[in-house]
Amino acid sequence: MKTAASLLMETNDASQDAEAVFKRVFRTDYTQPGFAVMVLAAGTGSYELRHHMTVLKARLSELHTARWGEGLEYLSMGRFDQQNTTRLHLDGAPERSFLMLGYEPTRVRSDFHIADFTRCAHDLGMSPAEFLRQHNPMFSSGAEMLRQHLITLSDWHEDRSRIVVINNSMAAPDSFGSTHGVLHGASISCPDPTASRVINSTMMAPARFATCDPAMHVQQFLSTDAISGQILS
């Protein structure tokens, strides 16, 4: 298991770092980690965090268009207050999809886990989908197989707003537009019912996977004070 504080990117303007995020997340080989964590300036509040998220998404969409000829669209947007431990998993989404999470400052400590399951599958001569069918760490000893491919972030500036972008894909490696996904999970050893831990969650995918026009939902996502609701799905 590796602890990788060096993977944290400190930033004052997430969109300025979009190219670095794109390189890390939209990877076509295994030299990049498949995810990016940005730590925003101290004092960055919830509305500003969400603004950074949408501006970064727009820039990533431009870069995706330049590379693969189509932009990225939102599939879901929501805000949640949760302190559950989650085992390593992919979120339910198309085979080419990307998760952007905006963590608000909290006093609840957590460990954030990423497992490079596509690399593990590649080393075993399997497709990512085949690996998950046979060794899904939600249900089997797959977690043990992923031990060599696990990164854990602890003490990752939970007092600051953070943006995490995760490649949630499991497309066949030789298919058009395929990039290499990773699994994610989190462990919270000491939940605190008196504290909040708000995560702004958006899922995006190439336009061919989009099912509705998200424009009005983006405005709602940026301005709402509601929590624990799916704004668009």
Ligand SMILES: [Fe+2]
């Ligand atoms: Fe998830």
